[in-house]
Every structure is written in structure tokens, then in C-alpha cells.
Amino acid sequence: xxxxxxxxxxxxxxxxxxxxxxxxxxxxxxxxxxxxxxxxxxxxxxxxxxxxxxxxxxxxxxxxxxxxxxxxxxxxxxxxxxxxxxxxxxxxxxxxxxxxxxxxxxxxxxxxxxxxxxxxxxxxxxxxxxxxxxxxxxxxxxxxxxxxxxxxxxxxxxxxxxxxxxxxxxxxxxxxxxxxxxxxxxxxxxxxxxxxxxxxxxxxxxxxxxxxxxxxxxxxxxxxxxxxxxxxxxxxxxxxxxxxxxxxxxxxxxxxxxxxxxxx
Amino acid sequence: xxxxxxxxxxxxxxxxxxxxxxxxxxxxxxxxxxxxxxxxxxxxxxxxxxxxxxxxxxxxxxxxxxxxxxxxxxxxxxxxxxxxxxxxxxxxxxxxxxxxxxxxxxxxxxxxxxxxxxxxxxxxxxxxxxxxxxxxxxxxxxxxxxxxxxxxxxxxxxxxxxxxxxxxxxxxxxxxxxxxxxxxxxxxxxxxxxxxxxxxxxxxxxxxxxxxxxxxxxxxxxxxxxxxxxxxxxxxxxxxxxxxxxxxxxxxxxxxxxxxxxxxxxxxxxxxxxxxxxxxxxxxxxxxxxxxxxxxxxxxxxxxxxxxxxxxxxxxxxxxxxxxxxxxxxxxxxxxxxxxxxxxxxxxxxxxxxxxxxxxxxx
Numbered sequence: 369x370x371x372x373x374x375x376x377x378x379x380x381x382x383x384x385x386x387x388x389x390x391x392x393x394x395x396x397x398x399x400x401x402x403x404x405x406x407x408x409x410x411x412x413x414x415x416x417x418x419x420x421x422x423x424x425x426x427x428x429x430x431x432x433x434x435x436x437x438x439x440x441x442x443x444x445x446x447x448x449x450x451x452x453x454x455x456x457x458x459x460x461x462x463x464x465x466x467x468x469x470x471x472x473x474x475x476x477x478x479x480x481x482x483x484x485x486x487x488x489x490x491x492x493x494x495x496x497x498x499x500x501x502x503x504x505x506x507x508x509x510x511x512x513x514x515x516x517x518x519x520x521x522x523x524x525x526x527x528x529x530x531x532x533x534x535x536x537x538x539x540x541x542x543x544x545x546x547x548x549x550x551x552x553x554x555x556x557x558x559x560x561x562x563x564x565x566x567x568x569x570x571x572x573x574x575x576x577x578x579x580x581x582x583x584x585x586x587x588x589x590x591x592x593x594x595x596x597x598x599x600x601x602x603x604x605x606x607x608x609x610x611x612x613x614x615x616x617x618x619x620x621x622x623x624x625x626x627x628x629x630x631x632x
Numbered sequence: 633x634x635x636x637x638x639x640x641x642x643x644x645x646x647x648x649x650x651x652x653x654x655x656x657x658x659x660x661x662x663x664x665x666x667x668x669x670x671x672x673x674x675x676x677x678x679x680x681x682x683x684x685x686x687x688x689x690x691x692x693x694x695x696x697x698x699x700x701x702x703x704x705x706x707x708x709x710x711x712x713x714x715x716x717x718x719x720x721x722x723x724x725x726x727x728x729x730x731x732x733x734x735x736x737x738x739x740x741x742x743x744x745x746x747x748x749x750x751x752x753x754x755x756x757x758x759x760x761x762x763x764x765x766x767x768x769x770x771x772x773x774x775x776x777x778x779x780x781x782x783x784x785x786x787x788x789x790x791x792x793x794x795x796x797x798x799x800x801x802x803x804x805x806x807x808x809x810x811x812x813x814x815x816x817x818x819x820x821x822x823x824x825x826x827x828x829x830x831x832x833x834x835x836x837x838x839x840x841x842x843x844x845x846x847x848x849x850x851x852x853x854x855x856x857x858x859x860x861x862x863x864x865x866x867x868x869x870x871x872x873x874x875x876x877x878x879x880x881x882x883x884x885x886x887x888x889x890x891x892x893x894x895x896x897x898x899x900x901x902x903x904x905x906x907x908x909x910x911x912x913x914x915x916x917x918x919x920x921x922x923x924x925x926x927x928x929x930x931x932x933x934x935x936x937x938x939x940x941x942x943x944x945x946x947x948x949x950x951x952x953x954x955x956x957x958x959x960x961x962x963x964x965x966x967x968x969x970x971x972x973x974x975x976x977x978x979x980x981x982x983x984x985x986x987x988x989x990x991x992x993x994x995x
């Protein structure tokens with residue numbers, strides 16, 4: 369078995385009487401694309417918030433590279449190498465695209481409290497930021513305000529901010545939420561490209577089955593706060609419990625195709 | 633020497649407005665002296681009167697710039713800014729007039745006042761900056777109002793009358809040697825402007841803007857935002873304290889009204905009208921509004937038998953102006969102008985791209 373970059377042990381989160389995440393144990397192996405799927409309210413985003421540090425768990429443990437990080441604040445986890453994007457577009461609206469990404473590069477440097485130099489005199493930061501912007505295809509709009517981008521552009525910017533932070537573990541919360549279908553294809557290409565480079569581990573929370581089946585190495589299915597099933601895309605597609613509990617008839621043809629592909 | 637290089641000329645061209653303002657600031661006492669035909673170094677006269685107005689405007693400018701550092705650049709709304717302004721005045725005044733300190737009271741007072749402002753900023757920030765938006769604002773308002781009520785009833789500092797300062801050294805005394813005081817205030821004003829400008833161009837300033845734009849995102853990419861907010865509140869507190877010290881020296885008097893909401897709300901309005909989050913906006917807002925207020929204070933308009941007292945209606949007029957600005961120019965004077973210029977540049981770039989495309993398709 370490959371080395372686990374992230375482990376959750378019996379993670380539990382209660383909001384008042386509601387158990388959003390119910391004793392979830394999760395093992396994410398280094399270099400893989402690991403998707404988390406499940407119907408709305410399954411606790412996927414809450415689980416991501418526990419991993420990235422937005423929430424503290426009621427019980428349980430989170431380990432990153434074997435070290436417990438359960439009680440570390442958000443920014444410390446970022447420095448350790450956990451990067452995260454959000455379901456709702458979460459950028460710096462009144463700054464330029466370049467500045468949005470440049471900040472992420474600066475964040476992992478040691479110059480943040482230097483008040484004597486100009487931020488733009490660190491040309492290597494700008495070069496790194498432009499590289500990330502190029503990777504997602506936003507180079508022509510690098511100097512526009514982020515708020516002026518169309519929705520799809522904002523999602524790409526979100527990915528660029530994430531890449532610029534050079535995290536070892538990327539958490540993508542519904543990268544295609546509200547994105548037009550042709551841009552989903554671009555997103556799949558972007559993710560496949562990152563996956564091919566092989567130096568990043570990615571956790572994706574996603575509803576778009578096309579994307580999930582295309583890019584994932586491993587899938588965890590959540591339902592009502594617990595893990596319902598785990599396995600490769602083909603295993604999940606063939607899993608009758610998953611089909612009836614979550615996918616229903618809606619995705620059956622996609623599933624059949626994926627399952628069929630696995631048998632061939 | 634530097635000017636012979638092309639790069640430096642570009643810097644001059646880009647900053648021509650600031651350089652012009654700097655020159656005006658430096659020659660102002662002599663300019664009004666020449667214009668009014670009075671001696672700018674005398675004790676009284678029109679030139680000296682206008683120096684007094686200019687000093688007050690510059691002090692308001694410092695106070696508003698410090699407010700803008702918090703509100704405009706970091707996105708932290710404080711309703712307690714007057715606390716730093718007034719408390720620094722009281723502390724400096726208290727040491728200055730203490731007879732046992734003789735000649736050194738003023739210097740000690742200034743150092744103590746600024747240190748207390750820094751410590752107070754750190755304290756309030758640590759205790760409350762975890763509170764979001766309006767809760768932080770209300771907390772700061774409560775602290776400032778508590779200090780206001782306490783000082784207006786505290787007899788050793790003269791209750792609601794406050795107290796007057798002891799005798800100041802002659803060269804420094806704004807009533808006897810106003811031109812020297814003018815240049816001291818102008819120097820501190822220029823220093824404040826340059827300090828904030830350099831800060832906002834530095835990596836640290838970039839983080840402050842990120843916090844204003846989206847604090848949660850700033851935390852997720854790895855910034856400990858609380859530390860940066862503390863830095864902003866301490867710096868803003870010290871600068872507001874500096875303004876309070878200068879204001880007290882100018883009036884040679886301090887009173888509890890300096891801790892009143894007026895000295896929080898005025899900088900807030902001046903920042904918004906001038907342009908929050910811009911470098912020049914707060915200065916333009918402070919100077920513009922204060923001048924307007926001074927000019928309209930004694931104006932009366934006779935309409936037949938009825939006399940319209942503009943001076944007494946001033947709060948209403950300024951209130952209406954504020955509503956108008958918020959509705960029509962939500963980014964303030966400087967902010968709206970910058971956006972208009974950015975949009976125009978973007979449009980012309982778009983046009984150029986379209987033309988290039990059209991030419992390509994023709995050929």
C-alpha cells in the first residue's frame with residue numbers, strides 16, 4: 369500500500385444536535401486523485417472544513433504526513449502544504465488576477481513582514497504567479513480586476529491561487545459548481561494535467577460524474593455523514609448500494625458505461 | 633543627479649500631482665503672506681490666520697489617513713478612533729503641565745501618549761479583533777464612549793471643561809511662533825503620507841488589502857490575519873494619537889469632546905467622501921469637508937424677510953452631501969476617478985484588440 373499523505377481517524381462533527389460528520393475514517397494516498405461524492409447534506413464540505421482547519425472536530429483526529437494537525441489553525445496547515453478551493457467562489461474581488469495569485473506565492477515566503485521593500489520588487493513571485501495563471505489559461509486577463517471575470521474565469525482563478533500556493537495536498541470543493549459544460553471539459557483537462565505531473569495529491573468533492581469518473585484514482589461515497597462505500601471508479605460504478613442510495617436512475621447510464629469499461 | 637536618468641523623470645511625471653502638493657505645502661505660509669500682504673512670521677495677521685487653518689486641515693488629514701489605514705485598506709470598521717485622538721491629547725497635556733517635570737514634560741508626554749496608544753491598540757485588538765465587522769465596531773464605540781463619560785466627570789482633569797496646557801517654549805508656541813509649528817505639523821503630515829504609501833506598496837500592505845477583500849481566503853492561503861490586523865490597528869492608533877497631540881498643542885487645551893463620536897464620525901465621512909482605500913482620498917476628503925464647513929459656518933442667506941442660516945443648517949447640508957456621495961459615487965471622489973480611468977483604459981485596449989482583429993481578417 370502506498371504511503372498515506374492524509375488520514376482521518378473517527379472524525380466527528382456535531383452542530384448542536386445534528387451530526388454532520390459521523391465517525392469518518394479516510395485514508396488518502398500520496399500522488400492520487402481521491403474524489404468524495406455523495407448527495408447534498410452527506411457531510412462532504414464539512415469533512416473538507418475539518419481537514420483544512422475551518423472547523424475543529426468534536427472528536428477524532430486528522431493526520432497530515434503522519435503528524436497530527438487536528439488542532440492547528442488554518443494558516444499553519446496552509447504552510448504545511450494543504451491548499452483548498454471553495455464551492456462558492458472565494459477570491460479577492462477588487463484586486464487584479466495577478467495580485468490574487470501573487471498573494472498566494474507571497475504567503476508561503478518569508479517576506480510578509482518586510483515593510484521596506486515594494487511587493488512588486490520580488491520579481492520571482494510575479495514569475496511564479498504568472499506561471500500558475502498560464503497553467504489555467506488566464507494570461508490575457510492577468511491585469512484585470514478579479515471581479516470583472518466571468519464565472520468560469522473566477523473558477524479558473526481559484527485554481528490558479530491554489531496552484532500558486534504549491535500545496536502537496538489540494539482540496540477542491542466542487543470545482544465545476546455553476547460552470548458551463550464546455551468549461552467542465554477544460555477543468556477536466558486542467559486536472560488531468562496536474563495529475564499527470566504526479567507530485568500533487570488531490571481531494572475533489574464533486575457532483576459532476578463525468579469529471580469524477582474521468583480523473584479519479586479512488587472514490588469515497590458519503591451518505592448522511594458516514595462513509596457508504598470506497599473503491600476505484602469501476603468498483604463504485606458497479607456498487608449496487610451506491611446506485612440505489614445515491615445515484616438513483618439519474619446517472620445510471622454513465623455508471624453502466626464506466627462499469628462496462630472496467631470489465632473490458 | 634538622479635533627475636538626469638530617464639527612469640527618475642518617469643517617476644516625476646507619474647507623481648507630478650504629489651510633487652505640486654508638496655511644493656504648495658512648503659511655500660504655503662509665504663504664499664498667503666504675499667497674497668494678503670502680511671508678514672507670515674508675525675504673531676498675528678491674515679497670513680498667520682490662514683496658517684492656523686492650514687495646520688488644522690493637516691491635523692485632520694493625519695487623523696483621516698490613520699482612519700483610512702484601518703477602514704479603507706484593512707477593512708476594519710472602528711467607531712472608537714476618537715479614543716486614541718483624545719487620550720493622547722490628555723496624556724500629553726497631563727505631563728506637559730505637570731510642574732515637577734519642568735522643561736521635559738512635553739517630550740515625556742509625547743512619548744508616553746504614543747506608547748499608550750500603541751499598547752491600547754494592541755490590547756483592544758487582541759481582545760476584540762476576532763469579532764467580525766459590526767461587532768468589533770460596536771465594541772470600540774463602547775470603549776470610546778466609556779472613556780468619554782469618565783473624562784467628562786473626572787475632576788482632576790477639569791471634568792467637562794478639560795484643562796489648558798502650561799506655558800510652551802516660545803519657538804514652539806503656536807500662538808507666538810505659528811510658522812514653526814506649521815512646518816512641524818507639515819513634516820509629520822508628509823511623514824504619515826509617505827509611511828502609509830510605502831506600507832501599502834510593501835508585501836505587508838498587500839496582505840492588508842487581501843484581508844479587506846476576503847479575510848477567510850487570506851487565512852486559507854496561509855496568512856495569520858490577526859497579526860496583520862493588530863499591526864494595522866496599532867499603527868492607526870499611534871497616528872491618530874499623533875494627530876491628537878498636535879491638535880491639543882494647537883488649541884493649547886484639551887477637553888472630553890476630543891473623545892466624542894465627532895472625531896470618529898468625521899474621519900469616517902471624510903474617508904468615504906474622499907475615497908476609502910486610496911492614498912489621496914482621505915486627504916482630499918478631510919481638507920475639502922473641513923474647508924467647506926469653515927466657509928459655510930457664518931453664511932446667512934436673506935430670502936425676503938426670512939433669513940436662512942446656513943451655518944446652523946450645516947449638519948443637515950453635510951448629511952445630505954454624504955448621502956449623495958454614497959448613492960452616486962460609492963467609491964468616493966478619488967476612488968470613482970481611478971475606476972473611471974481604469975475602465976477607460978480597459979475599453980481602449982479592447983477597441984485596439986478589435987481593430988487588430990479586423991485588420992487581420994481583412995488581410
